[in-house]
Amino acid sequence: MADAGIAESIRRGLSDCSPAERKVARVLLAAYPSAGFETVARLADRAGVSGPTVLRFVQRLGYRGFPDFQEALRRDLDERSASPLRIHQTRVLAEEPSGSLHSRAAAISTATLQRTFDELSTHDLDRCVELISGASGSVVIAGGRYSGLLGRILALHLEQLRPRVRMLPDEPSARAAMVADLGRRDVLVLFDYRRYEEHTLRLARVARAQHTSVVLFTDAWLSPISSEADVVLTSETAAPSPFDALTPVMALIETVVAGCFDRLGDAAVGRMAQADQLAGELGLY
CATH class of the missing domain: 3.40.50.10490 (Glucose-6-phosphate isomerase like protein; domain 1)
Structure with missing residues (x-):
């Protein structure tokens, strides 16, 4: 089961952020994903906050620092544009199918539906x-x-x-x-x-x-x-x-x-x- 994308993780975490961190979040969401590839100083300027506030925000998301966040953002972009063929190729590399079609479909579909709700x-x-x-x-x-x-x-x-x-x-x-x-x-x-x-x-x-x-x-x-x-x-x-x-x-x-x-x-x-x-x-x- 794929984790939520970065944009969705930001959106879900808004209520836990400080007012200053929410400004960073809104700038990122309003110009996603391009805003995430700017420098810390530029992003802080656009949000009207300090550089340390930007760093605290990405750490709140679970990243060690801003380079770590930007690397995750690049992977997220790959996922956002993935074609069905790319999804299939990635899955084949990641795991070998096990069990019958019935059992695999039931497990995946049930988990996907449960996580959605x-x-x-x-x-x-x-x-x-x-x-x-x-x-x-x-x-x-x-x-x-x-x-x-x-x-x-x-x-x-x-x-x-x-x-x-x-x-x-x-x-x-x-x-x-x-x-x-x-x-x-x-x-x-x-x-x-x-x-x-x-x-x-x-x-x-x-x-x-x-x-x-x-x-x-x-x-x-x-x-x-x-x-x-x-x-x-x-x-x-x-x-x-x-x-x-x-x-x-x-x-x-x-x-x-x-x-x-x-x-x-x-x-x-x-x-x-x-x-x-x-x-x-x-x-x-």
């Missing part, structure tokens, strides 16, 4: 549910080549519970028109996982400029969108195949849907009943 922030989960269920405007959902499929699953569930749930269309003019309509009453939900996609980051930045709330589903290495997001929900990625696990993300989606259903209460039940009735009248199912 162990590290899940209750505050972020509650805030995510609050934003999605309480938005007076639209909930717009988007993702990448694979993660867009996860977004579609979330949308299919949410549209049964509340009005104005939309998948961001692929067609360029329709996509631009929907983004142009985003405002402070809306919520943009994004899915972005390692080998992060630049167009999704640009989408988040435009939404923030238009005062739209942003919810991000990502992995332990943290998409660059995390610095633009109001809420970040992370999941672990270890899987028995060379591809990152989707099961933990699905579990988070189901948890968010459950929270929205509870929060919306009778309104959600009434909408589901109306949808069932109309589907029957239309002969849909």
Whole structure:
């Protein structure tokens, strides 16, 4: 099981930092990973703190000093950009498969799912549910080549519970028109996982400029969108195949849907009943 990425470790440790150390953390997260490769003096200047504060901060993260932190950052960058082939090659070098496919898949998948929930922030989960269920405007959902499929699953569930749930269309003019309509009453939900996609980051930045709330589903290495997001929900990625696990993300989606259903209460039940009735009248199912 991979450890959390450096960015996620910084985010999780914010509450344990001194006010000065939190300034260092926010500078690192806002310009991750480039800020971590600056000199101690430059990073301290950007954060408005002293050099010793920067060193205390990286020691709090568990590093012997700043060079040790930067070396870990280089390894983290390799992990963030790893392809399925690279993941497979690394795994073959690190360990020999043992046991049956059934036992290996069960052990890895169970541990990945458990760790995802162990590290899940209750505050972020509650805030995510609050934003999605309480938005007076639209909930717009988007993702990448694979993660867009996860977004579609979330949308299919949410549209049964509340009005104005939309998948961001692929067609360029329709996509631009929907983004142009985003405002402070809306919520943009994004899915972005390692080998992060630049167009999704640009989408988040435009939404923030238009005062739209942003919810991000990502992995332990943290998409660059995390610095633009109001809420970040992370999941672990270890899987028995060379591809990152989707099961933990699905579990988070189901948890968010459950929270929205509870929060919306009778309104959600009434909408589901109306949808069932109309589907029957239309002969849909």
